[in-house]
Amino acid sequence: MSEKSTPFFIGFLPVPDGLRGFLMVACAGLVIAFTALAYMIGTTQADPGPAQFRFDLGAQTLTGTMTALPYPVLHVTNGTETVAAGRSILLSANGKNGVQSRIEDGAVVTASGPLLQRGTLDMMQVRGGRRGIKAEPDVTAIEVVSESLGRWQMAGEICDGKCLTGAMRPGRGIAHRACANLCISGGVPPVFVSAQPVEGEEFFLVGDSDGNPIGPDLTEFTALYIQVEGEVRKLGDMHMFLMDVDTIKVLP
Amino acid sequence: MSVKYIPVQWNPNKWVYDAVLIVMMVIYLWVFLMLAPDRLDHERVINPQINAMRAFGSCAFLMLTVILCLGPLARLDRRFLPLVYNRRHFGVLTLIVALSHLAFVLDWYYAFSPTAPLEGLLSANTSFTRTLGFPFEMLGLFALVVLFVMAVTSHDFWLKFLTPRIWKRLHFLIYPAYAAVVGHVALGALQDQTNMVFAAVTLVSACLVGGLHLAAVILDKPAPAASGDWVSVAAVESFEDGRAKIVELGDGERAAVFRMGRDLAAISNACAHQNGPLGEGRIIDGCVTCPWHGFQYRLFDGRSPEPFTEKVPTYGLRMHNGMVELNRVANPPGTPTDPISLPEDVA
Amino acid sequence: MTASFVLTLGEYWLWIGALVAVVFLTIGIDRIDEDARGAYIFRVLLVPGVLAIWPLVLMRWFTLETGRDAWRGRHTTERHIHAGCWWVLAIALPLIVLGGLALKQNWPDDFTPVRIGDAQ
Numbered sequence: 001m002s003e004k005s006t007p008f009f010i011g012f013l014p015v016p017d018g019l020r021g022f023l024m025v026a027c028a029g030l031v032i033a034f035t036a037l038a039y040m041i042g043t044t045q046a047d048p049g050p051a052q053f054r055f056d057l058g059a060q061t062l063t064g065t066m067t068a069l070p071y072p073v074l075h076v077t078n079g080t081e082t083v084a085a086g087r088s089i090l091l092s093a094n095g096k097n098g099v100q101s102r103i104e105d106g107a108v109v110t111a112s113g114p115l116l117q118r119g120t121l122d123m124m125q126v127r128g129g130r131r132g133i134k135a136e137p138d139v140t141a142i143e144v145v146s147e148s149l150g151r152w153q154m155a156g157e158i159c160d161g162k163c164l165t166g167a168m169r170p171g172r173g174i175a176h177r178a179c180a181n182l183c184i185s186g187g188v189p190p191v192f193v194s195a196q197p198v199e200g201e202e203f204f205l206v207g208d209s210d211g212n213p214i215g216p217d218l219t220e221f222t223a224l225y226i227q228v229e230g231e232v233r234k235l236g237d238m239h240m241f242l243m244d245v246d247t248i249k250v251l252p
Numbered sequence: 253m254s255v256k257y258i259p260v261q262w263n264p265n266k267w268v269y270d271a272v273l274i275v276m277m278v279i280y281l282w283v284f285l286m287l288a289p290d291r292l293d294h295e296r297v298i299n300p301q302i303n304a305m306r307a308f309g310s311c312a313f314l315m316l317t318v319i320l321c322l323g324p325l326a327r328l329d330r331r332f333l334p335l336v337y338n339r340r341h342f343g344v345l346t347l348i349v350a351l352s353h354l355a356f357v358l359d360w361y362y363a364f365s366p367t368a369p370l371e372g373l374l375s376a377n378t379s380f381t382r383t384l385g386f387p388f389e390m391l392g393l394f395a396l397v398v399l400f401v402m403a404v405t406s407h408d409f410w411l412k413f414l415t416p417r418i419w420k421r422l423h424f425l426i427y428p429a430y431a432a433v434v435g436h437v438a439l440g441a442l443q444d445q446t447n448m449v450f451a452a453v454t455l456v457s458a459c460l461v462g463g464l465h466l467a468a469v470i471l472d473k474p475a476p477a478a479s480g481d482w483v484s485v486a487a488v489e490s491f492e493d494g495r496a497k498i499v500e501l502g503d504g505e506r507a508a509v510f511r512m513g514r515d516l517a518a519i520s521n522a523c524a525h526q527n528g529p530l531g532e533g534r535i536i537d538g539c540v541t542c543p544w545h546g547f548q549y550r551l552f553d554g555r556s557p558e559p560f561t562e563k564v565p566t567y568g569l570r571m572h573n574g575m576v577e578l579n580r581v582a583n584p585p586g587t588p589t590d591p592i593s594l595p596e597d598v599a
Numbered sequence: 600m601t602a603s604f605v606l607t608l609g610e611y612w613l614w615i616g617a618l619v620a621v622v623f624l625t626i627g628i629d630r631i632d633e634d635a636r637g638a639y640i641f642r643v644l645l646v647p648g649v650l651a652i653w654p655l656v657l658m659r660w661f662t663l664e665t666g667r668d669a670w671r672g673r674h675t676t677e678r679h680i681h682a683g684c685w686w687v688l689a690i691a692l693p694l695i696v697l698g699g700l701a702l703k704q705n706w707p708d709d710f711t712p713v714r715i716g717d718a719q
Contacts, residue, residue, distance in 0.1 A: 006330045006331060007331075008533075008534050008536075008541075008543070009333055009334045009337070009543075010536065010541060010546040011263060011265050011266070011334075011337045011338070011545055011546045012263045012265070012546055013546070014264070014265075015265065015334065019331060019334065022331050023331075023334055023335070026332070026335060027272045030272070030276055030318065031272070031275055031276045031279060034276045034277075034279060034280040034311075034314065035279050035280065035283055037280070037310075037314060037453060038279070038280040038281070038282075038283035038284040038287075038288070038307070038310075038311075039283050039284075039287065039288060039291075040449050040453070041284070041306075041310050041449060041450050041453060042283060042284040042285075042287070042288025042289075042291075042303075042306075042307065043288045043291045043292055043293065044293065044445075044447035044449040044450065045288075045292060045298055045303070045306065045445075045447075046444060046445055046446040046447065047294040047296055047446070048296050048297075048298050048299075049296070050296065094364070095363075095364030095365060096364050096365040096366070097364075097365075097366060148717070148718035150714050150715075150716060150717050150718060151714070151715045151716045151717065151718060152712055152713065152714055152715065153712065153713045153715050154710075154712045155707035155710035155712070156707070168299055168302065168360070168361075169296065169297065169298055169299050169302070170298070170302065170444065173443065173444035174384075174385065174388075174439070174440060174443040174444055175440050175441055175443070175444050176361065176444075177376075177377055177385060178361060178362070178372070178373070178376035178377040178387075178389060179360075179361035179362070179376070181376045181377060182361075182362065182365045182367055182372050182376045183365075185367070185376075186365055186366050186367070194712060195706060195707045195708045195709075195710050196708065196710065196711055196712055197712075198712045220379055220385075221385075223385065224384060224385050224704070225704040225705075225706060225707055227707070227710065229715060231718045233718075250384060250385075251704055251707050251710075252704070256634055256635075256636075256637060256638040257634055257635055257638040257641040258638065258640070258641055259640055259641045259643075259644050370602075370606055371602045371603055371606060372602075373602075374601070374602035374605055374606070375601070375602035378601075383698075383702055384702045384704065400647075400651065401648075401651045401652060404647035404648040404650075404651055405648045405651070405652065407641065407644055407645060407648070409632070409634075409635065409641065409645060410645075410648060412632065412634070413631070413632060413656075413659055413663075414655065414659055415659075415668075415672060415673050416673060416676075417672050417673065417675070417676075417677065418655070418659070420676075420677070421677075422652070422655075424680075424681075424684070427684055427685075427688055430688075430692075431688065431691055431692060431695065434692055434695045434696060435695050435699070437696075437699075438695050438696050438698065438699025438700070439699055439702070442696075442699050442700065442703065443699070443702070443703055443704070451696070451700055454696050455693065455696045455697070455700075458692035458693050458695065458696045459692070459693050461688070461692060462685075462688050462689035462690070462691075462692040462693060463689060465685035465688055465689060466685055466686065466688075466689035468685070469681070469682045469685050469686065503675060504675035504676045504677050504678065504679070505671075505674070505675045506676070520674040522673075522674040522675065522676055524673065524674070527673075527674070527676050561633070561634065564674060565670070565671075565674050582671070582674070584670055585670050585673075585674070
């Protein structure tokens with residue numbers, strides 16, 4: 001349309017006839033485009049993975065011996081159908097909190113709360129107070145065996161164990177990186193997801209090379225796909241990966 | 253135009269404009285939040301909170317994209333001007349959607365933590381030296397702050413108080429902000445997508461905003477600035493009644509020479525309101541009318557008709573060898589000038 | 600803690616802004632803008648703006664109060680800056696998206712874990 005024949009729009013006057021049709025088409029186009037885009041973007045979101053809170057299984061009550069490092073693990077001696085005796089399970093408190101302040105290394109406790117599950121990885125979100133963790137001074141602690149499975153080089157991703165197991169869906173990846181770091185700094189056990197299983201295991205509790213909780217030098221790599229070396233250990237029934245931060249390479 | 257300030261100046265066109273915006277936004281969110289979750293190509297449920305973050309985040313991004321496209325579109329085709337007319341409401345609505353996005357993020361990713369949400373937002377990821385894993389949240393936060401500053405300075409008072417020049421410099425921040433939003437999406441959400449639809453939408457949006465602005469720049473090249481005290485405008489007979497010719501005076505100064513009946517007179521091309529191009533406007537009811545927001549000025553003294561108080565500079569004209577010439581030294585805003593009359597032999 | 604320091608700074612910024620808003624919107628605005636005289640409701644709308652850009656508010660208030668405001672600046676535009684900026688944008692925006700996509704990692708499921716030795 002040429003400059004001269006373009007109707008002149010003045011905001012406080014009615015829209016000129018020649019423009020009305022054009023504007024209606026433009027507005028309808030925008031509304032239709034937004035509808036289509038919402039549908040296209042909304043329905044193509046990535047699969048959050050096979051992880052979720054298992055409220056359907058009911059609260060689990062497990063008795064066992066605690067190990068504190070690198071992160072609290074309950075080695076079950078009296079379990080349930082879902083988490084049987086002999087299993088080792090990660091613990092977290094409500095929200096982005098660990099249970100570090102509520103347990104002692106080697107103590108026998110009864111822990112209770114709902115489970116989170118991703119494949120073979122379980123985590124219990126223990127309830128608050130004594131309903132969640134209760135000392136069992138009358139039960140004898142077992143000796144938790146810690147055995148080295150050698151040094152390994154693996155590729156995969158450091159996640160926080162709670163969101164990964166279904167507290168958030170999706171609970172991994174870059175958009176979730178800050179959340180994962182907050183979880184880990186709050187005491188939630190970090191988990192390394194290996195791209196391929198090692199000794200039949202895909203998920204590893206992460207510790208630093210001395211077997212301690214990880215610091216900022218390792219959370220720097222949360223949510224990135226990395227190649228890393230370290231020692232694989234089996235603590236009770238829990239696989240651990242004690243990473244050498246110097247060997248980390250971010251993959252292309 | 254202002255006499256006394258009121259919170260929002262409404263008129264029927266603005267009501268329609270806002271209604272369309274709200275319908276567009278509500279449908280987008282409704283489809284994303286209510287319709288899409290049951291139609292994913294996988295069985296596993298995405299947290300409603302995360303779905304909401306994505307719905308509001310992508311909606312704000314697309315709204316901002318449209319806002320930025322409207323400016324150059326209106327330069328390329330004047331029929332889009334009415335869509336620019338009430339763009340500030342579009343901006344304010346976009347801010348609200350973007351703030352909702354932030355609220356969902358803070359209330360989920362940064363909630364339930366011993367660290368306070370805002371503190372978590374600033375401290376949970378500080379890998380500023382990385383590209384992958386860069387704190388893309390900060391890019392979004394920067395854009396949000398810019399949107400906020402723009403929205404809260406969108407009242408006409410601010411234009412007059414800050415002057416259009418400073419106001420525009422402030423609002424120019426929307427361009428780095430949009431680049432930051434694109435970075436926010438590219439280094440954040442896009443990294444986790446397995447399906448490329450959102451990546452394609454982002455790329456198209458970025459190309460549209462960049463491409464349209466570039467097209468507007470290329471097609472809208474200003475004429476070289478004239479030199480000398482008297483600037484030649486055009487041949488006497490080439491003026492069309494009710495329209496103007498624009499003269500480039502250098503340093504961003506332009507004058508608009510209008511013909512009204514048999515008279516010619518010149519005022520600044522920059523509207524006192526938002527520096528809209530008066531010379532692209534028309535004379536309506538005896539007043540030069542700005543094509544952007546309809547501000548009006550009397551041609552012979554550059555003043556808005558009573559009771560309005562806006563003023564623009566005026567310029568002196570003369571006729572010389574069949575050409576209309578303009579005195580490049582502007583008269584202070586609102587100075588009456590003597591129009592020149594067209595010779596009898598001009599139609 | 601850098602984060603809490605930044606938040607504290609932000610808090611101070613807003614408090615000073617609140618102070619400026621009170622003084623400017625009750626006294627200053629009437630002195631420098633005749634259209635504001637007798638109009639009060641719209642001032643509430645200006646509060647967030649003053650909170651955000653109070654240094655600029657003080658600067659402009661000073662300029663207007665002391666009669667230093669130059670009318671010429673109100674009627675010159677800065678299109679040339681726009682032109683340069685839009686060239687940059689047109690190139691940068693697609694590059695940012697493409698750069699992000701180039702950085703995108705693939706899940707390394709072809710990487711076979713290697714046992715590299717016994718524990719040290």
